[in-house]
Amino acid sequence: MLNVALLGAGRIGQVHAESMTATRDSRVVAVADVNREAAEALAARIGAAARSVDEIIADPAIDAVLIATSTDTHSDLITRATQAGKAVLCEKPVDLSLERALTTLAAAEATGRPVMIGFNRRFDPNFAALKAGFDQGRIGKGELLSITSFDPAPPPVEYVRVSGGLFRDMMIHDFDMACWLFGGPPARLTAHGAALVDPAIGEAGDVDTAAVTMVWGDGRIAVIKNSRRAAYGYDQRVEILGEKGLLSARNVLENTVEALTAYGAVAAKPLHFFLERYMRAYQIEWQAFLDAVTQDRPMPVTLREGVAALACAEAATRSLATGTTISLTPGMLG
Structure with a gap:
């Protein structure tokens, strides 16, 4: 005990x-x-x-x-x-x-x-199952990773001002996910972002919509997409394309009921926010x-893995500011 x-x-x-x-x-x-x-x-x-x-x-x-x-x-x-x-x-x-x-x-x-x-x-049962299947070789070598993480609504601007920015506060989860799935940090990355949801977030020096491309030394690619606004709920998806097929973890929905009619199919929305989605x-x-x-x-x-995710966030921040691709050097990773 x-x-x-x-x-x-x-x-x-x-x-x-x-x-x-x-x-x-x-x-x-x-x-x-x-x-x-x-x-x-x-x-x-x-x-x-x-x-x-x-x-x-x-x-x-x-x-x-x-x-x-x-x-x-x-x-x-x-x-x-x-x-x-x-x-x-x-x-x-x-x-x-x-x-x-x-x-x-x-x-x-x-x-x-x-x-x-x-x-x-990493401990979400769906993402953990995807990682296990990938490590077991179900789709062979991973080639292209796609991570989607959209919040239902932006946080207060007061929070944004002290958060460290979207890359350190929000996308850092996805940086860790990419490094975890692909076995370590990338060689370089390029970031794009804008304040499209709330102009006040831009005035605070941050972005609310962003995409980052990460490239590993052997050519593998990951694309991360973040937005502070998704009208339909908390959107959390991961997809890995490999030489033998595709692994994907989809959203967890409010319920599993689906209506099929002559007009089409209607299903429930994703769970609304992280407390519902990730409590388990x-x-x-x-x-x-x-x-x-x-x-x-x-x-x-590990703490070292936490530093690697932060190094990715730091590189993304630099990339957005300079409009260039940033390499992750050994000195950034400890």
Whole structure:
């Protein structure tokens, strides 16, 4: 039984709290948040104590922490927690700065403590089945990967201003998915983007519609498409074309009823947002972290892989700004 603490009591922290309290393999003993009232409310709901980050880090009885705080705190908390001997599961991204993330990688690896980055989509049963089938050689060598990720509506502009931009905040999930499926980061990538959904997002210095082409050293290609607006719901699809065929993971729909009439076919829309679409993935993710820690297994999503996804986001940001293709150098990957 692991004693664990949750750092962050906001929306994503509350999502994680559900998964953390649903297993018998761990016990949430403490919650911390800059908003003390939020920490106290969540702690009371799950039977834990509201404590400060400093108290949690210093407590040797706490074996692991889940970091769900604002992104600009991730690097510092990963470093402090691992140096205190704790295992860490940290929400994506590692940091908004690739330079800081690389410093954190070196510091955490020096401690030897396990760190996992929370790319929950790897644990979605549909995407996991696609990955398993691909690794089993069902379609032979992958040649062309297509990832679609559309949100139903854009976030508030206030959030956009502090998010680090679409590539670091939203598409980073897809960068990780592409690297995971194709066995590592690409050699180079090219990004295109615009603010087509909300002009205020453009005024804030970000884009809400983007496409990135990634190319691996052997010529394999991935295309990622992101939009902050899809009127029909949360659109999440992955497709791999290989030498022997095609593997695809389609949307999860609100229901499986389909009406077939003389006028055509009508089916349900995709689930509306990530909380409905990926709640099961968060639960599997937490159990995978616990299994890795308690059974001394490799982390299923390493800190180094988190840095690679951030390096892709950094390269995409540079590509969009310069209108050029950006190569991913060894120095960007740690």
